[in-house]
Amino acid sequence: MNATHHVGYVLVAIAGLTMVTIVTRSSFFMLPARINLPERVERALRYAPACALTAIVVPKIFVPNGELFLSVQNNQMWAVLAAGAVFAKTRNMLLMMTVGMAVFTVLRLYA
Amino acid sequence: MVKVGMPVPLALLMTMVVFAGSAQLAVLPLLVSGAPLPIVWVTALLVNLRFVIFAAAMRTYFSQLTWKQRLFAGYLNGDVGFALFLLRYAGVRERGTTFQWGYFFGIATVNWVSWQAASVAGILLGGLAPTEWGLELAAVLALVAVVVPMLSRVPVLLGVVVTAVLSVVTIHIPLKLGLLISVLAGVLVAVVAERSHVSEPVDLEQPA
Numbered sequence: 001m002n003a004t005h006h007v008g009y010v011l012v013a014i015a016g017l018t019m020v021t022i023v024t025r026s027s028f029f030m031l032p033a034r035i036n037l038p039e040r041v042e043r044a045l046r047y048a049p050a051c052a053l054t055a056i057v058v059p060k061i062f063v064p065n066g067e068l069f070l071s072v073q074n075n076q077m078w079a080v081l082a083a084g085a086v087f088a089k090t091r092n093m094l095l096m097m098t099v100g101m102a103v104f105t106v107l108r109l110y111a
Numbered sequence: 112m113v114k115v116g117m118p119v120p121l122a123l124l125m126t127m128v129v130f131a132g133s134a135q136l137a138v139l140p141l142l143v144s145g146a147p148l149p150i151v152w153v154t155a156l157l158v159n160l161r162f163v164i165f166a167a168a169m170r171t172y173f174s175q176l177t178w179k180q181r182l183f184a185g186y187l188n189g190d191v192g193f194a195l196f197l198l199r200y201a202g203v204r205e206r207g208t209t210f211q212w213g214y215f216f217g218i219a220t221v222n223w224v225s226w227q228a229a230s231v232a233g234i235l236l237g238g239l240a241p242t243e244w245g246l247e248l249a250a251v252l253a254l255v256a257v258v259v260p261m262l263s264r265v266p267v268l269l270g271v272v273v274t275a276v277l278s279v280v281t282i283h284i285p286l287k288l289g290l291l292i293s294v295l296a297g298v299l300v301a302v303v304a305e306r307s308h309v310s311e312p313v314d315l316e317q318p319a
Contacts, residue, residue: 003145004117013142014121016152017129024159026185028166029173037167044302045160047270049133050261051297052157053254054271055278055290056137060251063282076248083252087259100252104245 075111079104113238114246115143126230130186130223133257134158136250146287157294165193172200172215175207184212187219189226266308270301 004010028037037045061076062069083100087093112122112135129135134155141151166185173181195218200211240246262268274297281289 002116002143004115004121004142006145007118007121009145009148010117010121010125010142013138013148013151014125014129016148017125017131017134017138017155020134020152020155020159021129021131021162022182022186024156024162025166025188026182027163028170029181029185029188030178031170033170033174037164040302042164042167043305044298045164047267047298047301048157048160048294050258050267051270051274051294051301052154052160053133053137053258054274054297055293056140056154057251057254057258058275058278059282060140062279066282068279076245076251079248080251080255084255084259087256088262091260093253093256096256097249097252100255101245101249104248108243108245 073111075104075107078107112139113234114240114242115139117142119234119238122234123231126234127227130226131155131159131189132226132230133254136254139250141287141290144287150287150290154290161190162188169193169196172196172206172211176212184215184219187216187223189219189222191222192218264308266301266304269304270297270299273297273300 028035057080061074061080064076079100082103083096086099087096090096112125113119117125117139125135137158138151138155141154165188169188173184176184192215196211196215199214200206203211237246258271262271274293277293277296278289281292283289284292
């Protein structure tokens with residue numbers, strides 16, 4: 001049993017998330033032309049997505065069950081490192097996914 | 112989404128209306144743990160802030176459309192549409208031609224249909240895979256693929272490192288507030304780091 005079974009909670013969450021999509025994507029399409037994004041603000045905005053995604057991904061890898069799992073036996077860590085390196089080099093999403101899942105599966109079965 | 116226990120109809124609804132893959136994957140662990148809704152929404156907002164930059168960069172091509180058309184165009188304007196549209200029209204002087212709108216809505220439609228088809232297939236088929244295959248890892252990998260291209264400059268690298276460390280250190284702060292703290296600290300560090308790197312040029316058209 002987890003929170004996603006509470007239908008009302010999820011429905012309200014989805015309604016808000018849809019608003020977030022609309023507000024961010026349509027933002028400057030709807031604003032009057034005289035309102036512009038100051039360059040400094042734009043730069044700050046540019047950093048937020050990378051940091052937000054990092055704040056989601058890193059705990060998923062290193063704190064999988066509420067306990068810090070900083071160890072060479074952390075299979076997910078090796079999978080993400082391998083996949084990240086492949087993607088940085090090739091920008092090929094399918095290849096990076098395949099490598100990541102393969103590394104994870106091999107370690108899970110044989111390490 | 113179904114893999115972590117979300118009922119299929121809710122997962123389908125979420126994909127159909129939210130239509131923001133990275134944000135959906137990012138908030139999923141929060142929804143599973145029953146995080147407060149403001150934290151869920153702010154997290155999605157932070158992940159989606161790149162779209163504000165997209166909209167600012169593309170607004171002049173759409174300014175002659177009615178407000179409903181602009182709202183709709185914005186809603187459909189994801190990473191793919193932004194990248195392909197500006198690849199073709201970034202340099203043109205005449206902005207807002209019907210041909211440009213056709214090109215945009217053509218890409219957007221194909222992207223929407225293929226994205227939704229893949230999502231629905233994933234929702235319906237994902238449940239068939241045994242948990243120990245680690246399909247949840249695929250969601251993590253997808254987010255890594257979004258982050259990696261963003262790491263091209265020193266300030267953002269510093270910000271991400273700070274966020275990474277803090278996100279683990281602050282994990283037990285109630286209400287998932289550690290998430291927000293670590294993101295804000297990371298952004299702050301990146302902005303400050305950039306001040307000492309001001310001579311470095313910024314490439315605006317860098318889609319995620």
